[in-house]
Amino acid sequence: GAVVSQHPSRVICKSGTSVKIECRSLDFQATTMFWYRQFPKKSLMLMATSNEGSKATYEQGVEKDKFLINHASLTLSTLTVTSAHPEDSSFYICSARVPVGYGYTFGSGTRLTVV
Amino acid sequence: QKEVEQNSGPLSVPEGAIASLNCTYSDRGSQSFFWYRQYSGKSPELIMFIYSNGDKEDGRFTAQLNKASQYVSLLIRDSQPSDSATYLCAVETSGSRLTFGEGTQLTVNP
Numbered sequence: 001g002a003v004v005s006q007h008p009s010r011v012i013c014k015s016g017t018s019v020k021i022e023c024r025s026l027d028f029q030a031t032t033m034f035w036y037r038q039f040p041k042k043s044l045m046l047m048a049t050s051n052e053g054s055k056a057t058y059e060q061g062v063e064k065d066k067f068l069i070n071h072a073s074l075t076l077s078t079l080t081v082t083s084a085h086p087e088d089s090s091f092y093i094c095s096a097r098v099p100v101g102y103g104y105t106f107g108s109g110t111r112l113t114v115v
Numbered sequence: 116q117k118e119v120e121q122n123s124g125p126l127s128v129p130e131g132a133i134a135s136l137n138c139t140y141s142d143r144g145s146q147s148f149f150w151y152r153q154y155s156g157k158s159p160e161l162i163m164f165i166y167s168n169g170d171k172e173d174g175r176f177t178a179q180l181n182k183a184s185q186y187v188s189l190l191i192r193d194s195q196p197s198d199s200a201t202y203l204c205a206v207e208t209s210g211s212r213l214t215f216g217e218g219t220q221l222t223v224n225p
Contacts, residue, residue: 006158034212043203043215044159093158097211103149104205104213109158 002028002098006107013084013114021079021110023094030096033077034104035069038091050077084114118142119206121216129224134191136219138204141185147207148180150189152200153218159203163189194223 003026013019023033031052036044048064050056050071058064066088068080081088094107122137136150147166151159165171165178165187177190187206191198204216 032211043217046212046214049212091156095213103161103164106158106160111156 002096002100002105004030004094004096004105004107006094006110008110009108010111011113013112015085015114016083018080018082019084019112021081021092021094021112023077023079023096023107025075025096028096028099029074030077031074032097033071034095035067035077035079036093036095038093038109044093047079081112084112086114088112089114117216118208118214119204119216121202121204121219123217124219125222126219127222127224128194130194130196132194132223134194134198134221134223136189136191136202136204136221138187138189138216139185140187140204140206140214142206142208143182143185145206145208148178148187149205149207149213150176150178150187151203151205151215152198153203154200162202191221194221196223196225199223 005024007022033050035047038044047062048056048058050069052071052074056069071077093109095104119140128134149164150162152162153159163178165180171178175192179188199222201218201220203218205213
């Protein structure tokens with residue numbers, strides 16, 4: 001089936017540093033990748049939609065200069081959290097529409113802790 | 116009004132019972148509806164999707180959709196302790212994007 005590989009699964013960084021999260025579609029081409037953030041005991045909130053070869057579309061209230069998204073190829077999308085602060089600590093998950101049938105497949109998620 | 120609302124829970128059922136999870140949505144133009152299961156610390160995994168009015172069964176799971184009432188539900192028959200998780204209702208809105216409900220935490224007691 002359609003698999004999205006997400007790395008790293010867990011990262012701890014110091015305040016002020018940047019962190020890059022990668023999502024790769026392993027056996028299909030993902031022209032669109034969705035990036036979500038999830039706080040403890042809360043639901044997934046869509047942050048942005050990335051499209052291969054074009055600028056990402058950010059949801060209202062999401063700082064595009066802080067959360068840099070690059071979708072340079074049909075199999076790779078990256079999210080870079082720039083100048084991270086403790087309030088950016090969260091669970092970040094990418095997702096892509098499956099190429100056959102219905103539904104969306106999710107990466108395994110990245111637990112970011114900013115200290 | 117939230118775009119997607121789920122019964123708040125938490126929901127606790129004994130092993131072997133039927134668990135009923137409910138979801139309502141506000142966008143009448145929504146076409147596809149999904150139920151995801153999320154274990155603590157893990158990403159969501161697809162349980163079922165439905166896009167036609169009526170019932171759709173897959174093993175112990177039955178999804179029900181009523182577009183007139185803007186209501187979708189998930190029934191889990193013969194609930195098992197391994198079903199204990201948070202269940203997320205997701206609605207595909209215009210632009211092929213998913214909007215999630217807050218989730219319902221289900222506990223199945225042995």
